[in-house]
Amino acid sequence: MRNTYDLRHTDMPTADPERPTLEFLARHNGWLVLVSLALTVGIWSLVIDWGDLPAFLLPAPRAVWQKFMQMLLDGTLLRHAWVTLYEVLLGLLAGSLVATSLGYALSKSPLLEKVLSPYLVANQAVPTVAIAPLLIIWFGPGVFSKVLICALIVFFPVMVNTIIGFRAVSANLYDLMRSMRATRAQTLRLLELPAALPVLFGGLRIGAALSVIGAVVGEFVGSDKGLGFLINVGRGQYDTALVFVSIITLILMALSLYGLAMLAEKRTTRWKAADRG
Amino acid sequence: MTDGFLEIQRLGMSFRDNKGHLEVLRDVSFSLGQEEFLCVLGPSGSGKSTLLRLIAGLLKPSEGQINFFGCECQPRVGLVFQYANLMPWRTVRQNIALPLELQQVPAPEIEKRVDAMIELVGLTEFSHSWPSELSGGMAQRVAIARAFIQEPDLLLLDEPFGALDALTRERMGAELLNIWQGQRIPVVMVTHSISEALLLSDRVLVFTRRPGQITQDVAVNFPRPRMEELRYSAAFQQMERSLRDSLRETVN
Numbered sequence: 063m064r065n066t067y068d069l070r071h072t073d074m075p076t077a078d079p080e081r082p083t084l085e086f087l088a089r090h091n092g093w094l095v096l097v098s099l100a101l102t103v104g105i106w107s108l109v110i111d112w113g114d115l116p117a118f119l120l121p122a123p124r125a126v127w128q129k130f131m132q133m134l135l136d137g138t139l140l141r142h143a144w145v146t147l148y149e150v151l152l153g154l155l156a157g158s159l160v161a162t163s164l165g166y167a168l169s170k171s172p173l174l175e176k177v178l179s180p181y182l183v184a185n186q187a188v189p190t191v192a193i194a195p196l197l198i199i200w201f202g203p204g205v206f207s208k209v210l211i212c213a214l215i216v217f218f219p220v221m222v223n224t225i226i227g228f229r230a231v232s233a234n235l236y237d238l239m240r241s242m243r244a245t246r247a248q249t250l251r252l253l254e255l256p257a258a259l260p261v262l263f264g265g266l267r268i269g270a271a272l273s274v275i276g277a278v279v280g281e282f283v284g285s286d287k288g289l290g291f292l293i294n295v296g297r298g299q300y301d302t303a304l305v306f307v308s309i310i311t312l313i314l315m316a317l318s319l320y321g322l323a324m325l326a327e328k329r330t331t332r333w334k335a336a337d338r339g
Numbered sequence: 340m341t342d343g344f345l346e347i348q349r350l351g352m353s354f355r356d357n358k359g360h361l362e363v364l365r366d367v368s369f370s371l372g373q374e375e376f377l378c379v380l381g382p383s384g385s386g387k388s389t390l391l392r393l394i395a396g397l398l399k400p401s402e403g404q405i406n407f408f409g410c411e412c413q414p415r416v417g418l419v420f421q422y423a424n425l426m427p428w429r430t431v432r433q434n435i436a437l438p439l440e441l442q443q444v445p446a447p448e449i450e451k452r453v454d455a456m457i458e459l460v461g462l463t464e465f466s467h468s469w470p471s472e473l474s475g476g477m478a479q480r481v482a483i484a485r486a487f488i489q490e491p492d493l494l495l496l497d498e499p500f501g502a503l504d505a506l507t508r509e510r511m512g513a514e515l516l517n518i519w520q521g522q523r524i525p526v527v528m529v530t531h532s533i534s535e536a537l538l539l540s541d542r543v544l545v546f547t548r549r550p551g552q553i554t555q556d557v558a559v560n561f562p563r564p565r566m567e568e569l570r571y572s573a574a575f576q577q578m579e580r581s582l583r584d585s586l587r588e589t590v591n
Contacts, residue, residue: 232424234420234422234424235424235426237392237395237397237418238418238424239441240396240397241395241396241397241416241417241418241495242415242416242418242437242438242441242489243413243415243441244441248441252437252440252441253426256426256428256429257426257428259428331428333427333428333429333430333469333470333471
């Protein structure tokens with residue numbers, strides 16, 4: 063171990079034998095996804111043709127596509143998708159804001175953590191899905207109750223990640239900041255936030271996916287708009303094509319949110335890429 | 340020795356843990372001159388690091404006093420640890436610039452001073468590297484540059500080269516000496532290497548095992564600037580031997 067310092071000092075980093083394969087996968091991943099999608103659609107069509115299934119059980123890919131185009135053109139899809147997206151984003155924002163500030167306070171104060179932990183555990187133990195009907199009764203079938211459900215579902219994972227992130231800040235770096243007489247605000251801005259950022263983003267990514275679930279559950283329980291509402295309508299009318307279109311839109315929404323969070327994470331933690339092993 | 344900079348009187352330090360009471364330092368008194376380079380030698384666990392943390396103001400002493408002449412408050416301290424302790428999310432430049440950012444030095448001046456400092460420690464071509472891309476010796480150079488750039492009143496070094504291989508260690512000692520010649524500030528350095536202590540310092544304090552007490556206070560009067568060749572002189576080797584003997588006594 064000690065000798066490697068000198069080697070690393072003079073030599074360039076040697077090529078990692080595993081890297082080419084990884085790079086190959088990364089470069090061709092887009093194609094692989096397309097191939098796999100095409101295969102799925104192909105098998106799906108074959109099942110419909112050979113199995114002679116009625117359309118209300120399993121719609122043909124073409125029927126789903128036609129429904130999708132029709133809903134896109136008459137504006138229904140975007141109108142409902144927008145409502146859901148709005149709930150998801152607002153809930154994610156509100157839940158994360160409360161969770162990060164509370165998480166920061168908890169990471170600093172073990173006493174506060176002891177006092178609040180019964181409530182925090184209760185928040186996690188009660189399935190938010192189960193109290194969704196109550197929230198709809200209390201706060202009405204509008205957007206607000208959905209935002210609340212999303213925020214509640216997002217809250218716990220984001221808070222836990224915040225605590226873990228801030229607690230993991232190196233004690234030696236704290237000493238360094240203190241020896242340089244850094245103020246509290248400077249310590250937060252220059253040490254604690256950047257050190258905790260990767261873990262915070264991890265929480266945000268989980269939260270984004272959960273927020274979509276929260277919005278759909280809220281819409282199932284009681285609403286007159288949104289993609290969850292559309293699924294409910296489709297179920298009532300045995301319009302499985304409508305259900306499929308809504309589900310696919312939801313998947314796309316969740317994936318884009320996840321991707322956005324990952325992109326933001328990559329941009330702010332470029333130093334991690336250099337951190338091999 | 341010129342004016343005094345620091346005076347420590349009857350310093351004692353104990354920690355309380357679940358097993359009770361751990362006395363780490365006992366009755367430590369010494370003073371440090373304005374341009375003095377002081378090395379602290381002693382067996383592991385003799386409270387040397389605790390002494391540095393006390394001087395840096397990171398800990399409060401259980402007994403005794405630490406007085407700084409000429410400044411009423413805590414002086415500005417440059418700290419270097421055994422491990423470079425860099426911020427992994429900052430490049431080499433940004434790590435070195437950190438103390439200046441904390442002092443709210445204007446950006447153009449930060450750029451200028453960082454450039455000069457990076458050149459001084461020979462890391463110009465690694466200016467935009469991440470700490471994870473550096474070798475141990477290079478990372479420690481960044482830590483030393485970060486300590487010196489704020490023009491501290493006092494430099495505290497806690498086994499700064501302890502994790503490096505022998506050759507890098509010797510080279511780093513010479514580089515440190517070189518920077519210090521240009522910026523004569525008081526230094527307290529904890530080390531395990533007797534020859535390093537003799538090559539760098541004006542004075543060596545030898546500590547006993549826990550609770551750490553000073554058993555020897557040895558002046559090192561080799562003329563400066565000192566070169567590596569000093570190691571091979573008879574006077575140097577004789578001092579090295581006598582210090583090794585007294586260190587051995589503290590262990591037994």
